[in-house]
Amino acid sequence: MMVPTMKKFMQLVAAFAVLPWFSSISALAEGFADVEKAWQKGQPVMIVITPDEQTPQETYGDWSYYLNEFEADDQADFISIFPISPKNAEAIPDGYNGEYSVLAFQKEGPAYFYEGPIVEPQVYEYLRVTFAREEVPAHIEPFAPEPVKIRFERGSLVVEDCTRKQ
Amino acid sequence: MAQLHRYGGYNLTSGDSDSDRRWGGARRTSAGNHVARLQTDLAELGTYSGNIDGEFGPKTGRSLRMFSWNAKSHSQRVANQSVVLDTHRFSGSLSSSLDALLCEEISRWLKSDFRTTGDLIRVQAADFANIELSSGFRVLSHKAVQQGEIVISLGFLESLKFADKTAGTLSVKVFLNQAFRVHGNAVSGAVVPPASKSQHLIGHAIDCNIVDGGSWNTSSDFRNGNETQGATQFIDAMTKHGLRWGGNFSRPDTPHFDKRVNPDSDDYDFKFAFNQLSISRSQPILLKK
Numbered sequence: 001m002m003v004p005t006m007k008k009f010m011q012l013v014a015a016f017a018v019l020p021w022f023s024s025i026s027a028l029a030e031g032f033a034d035v036e037k038a039w040q041k042g043q044p045v046m047i048v049i050t051p052d053e054q055t056p057q058e059t060y061g062d063w064s065y066y067l068n069e070f071e072a073d074d075q076a077d078f079i080s081i082f083p084i085s086p087k088n089a090e091a092i093p094d095g096y097n098g099e100y101s102v103l104a105f106q107k108e109g110p111a112y113f114y115e116g117p118i119v120e121p122q123v124y125e126y127l128r129v130t131f132a133r134e135e136v137p138a139h140i141e142p143f144a145p146e147p148v149k150i151r152f153e154r155g156s157l158v159v160e161d162c163t164r165k166q
Numbered sequence: 167m168a169q170l171h172r173y174g175g176y177n178l179t180s181g182d183s184d185s186d187r188r189w190g191g192a193r194r195t196s197a198g199n200h201v202a203r204l205q206t207d208l209a210e211l212g213t214y215s216g217n218i219d220g221e222f223g224p225k226t227g228r229s230l231r232m233f234s235w236n237a238k239s240h241s242q243r244v245a246n247q248s249v250v251l252d253t254h255r256f257s258g259s260l261s262s263s264l265d266a267l268l269c270e271e272i273s274r275w276l277k278s279d280f281r282t283t284g285d286l287i288r289v290q291a292a293d294f295a296n297i298e299l300s301s302g303f304r305v306l307s308h309k310a311v312q313q314g315e316i317v318i319s320l321g322f323l324e325s326l327k328f329a330d331k332t333a334g335t336l337s338v339k340v341f342l343n344q345a346f347r348v349h350g351n352a353v354s355g356a357v358v359p360p361a362s363k364s365q366h367l368i369g370h371a372i373d374c375n376i377v378d379g380g381s382w383n384t385s386s387d388f389r390n391g392n393e394t395q396g397a398t399q400f401i402d403a404m405t406k407h408g409l410r411w412g413g414n415f416s417r418p419d420t421p422h423f424d425k426r427v428n429p430d431s432d433d434y435d436f437k438f439a440f441n442q443l444s445i446s447r448s449q450p451i452l453l454k455k
Contacts, residue, residue, distance in 0.1 A: 016245060031226030037321065050358055051417075058412055058417040065347060069304075070357045081357050100417070119373065119412075119419050120385055121302030121343055139301060142382040 036152055038080040044106040045083045048091045049116070053097040063100060063117035070124040079104075081129060093159060094143040103159070105150040106131055112145035113159075172207075172273055174200040179263035180227050201226065205263065207272055209232060212282040212443070226258050227230045227262035235436045236282045237271050242452060243280040249452040252280065262430065267438060273429040284441035285320040286346060286369055288312075290359030296333035297326070300341040300375065306348070310451045313432030315347040317451065319441065325409055325425045326372070332403045333376075338396040341382075343373040343421060349442050363429040371424035376400050388413055388420040 015063040016027050027091035038045050048067065071081055089097040096103060100116030114123060122143035131135050136144075176182070176190035184201045187194045201220045208214035213236070214229035237256035242249050252273070258267035275281075291299050291314050299314065306317045318326060322345075333340045347366035365371035376383045378396035387393050401411050404423055412422025427434045444451065 048357070054361060056370070056415040056417050056419070057361060057367075058364055058422055058424065059415050059417045060367060061347075061364035062419050062422055063413075064356075064358045064360050065344075067358060068360060071357045072355055085356055094330075095433075115389065117386075117417065117419065119421055120375070122300065123386075125302060136299070139382075142384050143386075 004091045004124075017145055035080075035082055039105070039107050039152060042109070043103065044079040044109065044127070045100060046079055046104040046127070047092075048081060048083050049097060049099055049101045050083045051098075052086055055107070059117055059119065062119040065119060066121050066124065068129075069087050069121070074128075079128070096159060102145070103148075103150065104131075105148075109133075111148050111150040114145035169282065172202055172269055173264065174198050177264055178204055178222055180222055180224070182222035207276060209274055209280050210271070210281070210445075212257075224266075228264075230264065230268070231432070232436055232439065233272070233282065234258060234268055235432060236440060237275075239433075239436070240285040242283055242285055242320070242447050243275070243278075245279050245284045246327060247308055247450060249283065249450050250276075250280075252274070252448075269384075272428045282363070282440060284316055284369075284437070284444040286444055287320050287323065287452050288315045288317055289326070289341070289454050290315055293455065294326070294330040296338070297340045297342060298331050300343050302343050306337075306346065306445075307443055309448060312454050315453075316342065317369065319437065320454070321427075321437075322370045322372075322425055323454065325407070328407050329372070329374075329404060330421070332400055332407075334397050335397050336403075337378075338394075338400055339377040340376055341375045341401075343375070345369065345372050346441070348445050349438075363424060363434070363438075365424035365429075368427060368434060368441055370427055371422060373419075373421040374423070374437065375421060383420075385418070385420050390416065427440065 035045055035047070051060060086097070086099050095114060098115065100118070102114040102118060103112070104114070104117055104127050111126065118124065121142055122140050123145060126136060126140050126143050126145065128138065151158050153158035174189055178189060178201060181191065181202050182189050184199050184259065187197065188202050189371050199220055201222045205214055205216070205218045205220070205226055208226070208229045209218065213232040214226065216225040216331050222401070234256070240250045241255070243252050256271050258265065258271060261268060271348055273320050288311060291297055304316065305311055305313055306420070311317060329340055344366065346369040349366065349367050350360055376397040378394040381387065381394050383393050383397040401413065405411050408425065409423050412419030427437060
């Protein structure tokens with residue numbers, strides 16, 4: 001699994017800008033190409049806002065464990081995960097840029113927002129099965145993240161239907 | 167002081183040195199390798215991994231302290247690739263220096279062929295009427311652990327039994343997502359650094375969903391105030407019983423319950439070391455009914 005380096009990702013988000021009228025991440029930075037490239041290929045993409053500090057200890061511990069296990073399980077590199085620090089997440093629209101938040105989306109596929117931390121493995125399982133177009137088992141259904149609409153448009157990542165968040 | 171004869175009759179302590187013929191804090195005239203012998207014994211018992219250099223430094227002191235903690239804190243020992251329960255209780259103190267009682271304890275362990283281990287146990291989910299394993303539950307990767315088994319510290323067993331009993335009283339089910347956790351799992355491909363300390367790493371925590379009728383009481387349910395009365399009552403009972411609930415953390419972690427051991431204490435450090443080592447050393451884990 002190719003996980004982008006923090007440096008690369010910092011380059012990416014340094015150039016983010018919020019556009020009026022709709023929530024968006026301006027994808028001007030060179031590094032953002034990795035996200036868009038994965039998206040263009042139809043690969044599910046997951047942006048995770050990492051916390052500044054590893055506190056509270058147990059929350060961080062549970063969150064990091066389930067995220068790392070999810071990544072480790074994804075041997076086929078089915079979902080590309082892009083961690084981003086809160087400092088660099090300022091360009092992500094308010095309501096979507098909090099520590100531990102997750103935006104997961106796929107071109108011509110589903111898109112979700114989860115106001116983290118994700119501390120239940122069933123949430124990741126829900127993402128995996130929906131991106132794989134598999135049937136969602138009934139016991140996973142209650143863990144569904146919030147559906148949103150996300151797309152790339154003229155180099156920008158657009159998050160629609162999020163005015164209620166601002 | 168007959169017990170101390172194993173190490174020349176000296177209360178070995180920090181600064182002692184075979185090369186300087188310094189034992190028990192003073193220069194001696196006779197030759198000996200008492201510190202090296204202590205180090206060898208502690209390595210055999212599983213608490214010393216430094217060089218056998220005959221110099222009583224911090225590693226030797228910590229190793230001695232670890233051994234005395236292990237002897238005092240629980241009765242599980244490894245002998246002949248099995249976990250045995252030691253009926254003798256070490257009455258000495260937690261110490262980084264050798265004294266007669268500690269020397270006697272070391273001798274007794276070596277004679278019995280005991281080795282240090284953690285206090286991890288295996289319990290079967292089927293033995294609990296109101297606890298089930300969720301689809302996300304991972305069976306611990308260890309040769310002794312079978313499907314349907316949960317690994318926890320013996321020190322958390324009573325808490326798990328209480329959770330089971332309380333769930334029964336309230337007619338809810340507890341679906342476990344995780345209990346004991348191996349430190350550093352998935353580090354090689356980690357997206358983020360794993361936590362350096364957690365109650366899961368010593369076997370004192372569970373992550374679970376409180377299933378009440380048709381509700382899973384997910385993190386989102388709690389965030390949106392949609393948790394059920396059964397879940398609230400369960401949490402209330404657990405916290406009154408002395409457990410911490412992650413929903414009370416500054417960044418809520420609602421599936422989390424733990425019986426906290428101060429992470430800045432010897433108790434945490436040593437329990438962490440022994441329980442994690444028992445996995446990395448593939449030591450047997452006792453099945454508790």
